[in-house]
Each structure stands twice: as structure tokens, then as C-alpha cells.
Amino acid sequence: MKINQNTVLQGQRVTLVPYTSAHVPRYHEWMQSEELQRLTASEPLSLEQEYEMQRSWRDDADKCTFIVLDMERWSGQACADEDCMVGDVNLFLTDTEDPTLGEIEIMIAEPSYRGRGFGKEATLMMMSYGVRNLGITTFEAKIGQENEASICMFKKLHFKEVAVNSVFQEVTLRLDVSDQERRWLLEQTDHVEEKSYVELKLPAGVLET
DSSP, X not given: OGGGTTEEEEOSXXXXXXXXXXXXHHHHHHTTOHHHHHHXXXXXXXXXXXXXXXXXXXXXXXXXXXXXXXXXXXXXXXXXXXHHEEEEEEEEOOOTTOTTEEEXXXXXXXXXXXXXXXXXXXXXXXXXHHHHHHOOOEEEEEEETTOHHHHHHHHHTTOEEEEEETTTTEEEEEEEOXXXXXXXXXXXXXXXXXXXXXXXXXXXXXOOO
């Protein structure tokens, strides 16, 4: 999705940046993990296929992707994006009849960052972005039944379990963003700053085309 190709969201623990070709090798490394393939219901791709996927995610109007960085390590340009990557967060607008429905996914790929609030903050930041910038009023999360940590996190973010698919061993959770939920979400993310990726990181201010 091109709308966020120059957007950086800075929180307390995490910074969200657009998924660029510079992030692909590290992402490809992560996805060789059988555990992550299982948790994300993904098939392993070649590096070239991963680059093609990144281009698709950047260009397709129904996919919004941010890479999750360790804010502390990344701030002050202390290290390159790829050395601070901890995961990714995605929003899919795949229901052509309902453009206000977004399917959200979060992956904290680095084991040492799990259970420390990085996934929760990144998810809240993406939800807030979806509500404010993309007009999302309903979120869904589809999670493997064995991924109890992720299911528990989404329930803490007010999602309710609405379906279980025993064939795919998958749970669907949903959150309808009422006025009350919108206020709560914006309160949870009122510390987040939106900045320009070009100005912060990219040399000579050149965006990928």
C-alpha cells in the first residue's frame, strides 16, 4: 500500500517503518524458521520470491505493512533498520464489499522480544493508523489455535472470539470499533508520533519506486 510508504510511527518501545527492499534479506531469514512458518501458516519462499512479495505488499491497495523495529536501538540512527528489526504488522483490506473491515496480523519474529509488550504496542499503533488513516471500523484477527499468547493478547485488546475453524485449526477474533472503543484506542496511542521516513532515514530523500 503506497499510502504508508513514507510513514514512520514512533511509539515507546517500537518504531513502525514501511517494508522496503532493504528489509527483505532479514525477513527472508526469519521465514526459514519452521516455528514461524507454522505460527503464520506460511510456506517458505526463495529470496527472489520474497522480493516479489515485498513489491506486491508495497503496491497493492489492499495491504498495509509496517516493519517493527526496536525503538531504543533505532532512535538516533544508532543502527540500520535491518539490525533493529523484531517483526512485522499487517492490515489486509480483502473484503471488496466492506472496505471498513481490516484483517490484522502481528509477528514478533525475534524470540527475545516476545512477551515484552512489543507486539501489543505495534498492534495498537497499527489499529490506530487503520482507524485514522484507512477508515477501518472493524478488525479481525485469524490466529492458529496453538498460538495461545497471540489469542490472549488480542483478547486483552478487547477482541472477541467469533469463530473456530477446526479444519484449519484457526480462531477468528473480532473488534467492532464503537465510539467508546475508538476513544480508548486513540488514548492508548496518543504518545505515538508520525514522521517522514525520507527525512529520518533514506539518503538523499529518495523513495523506492
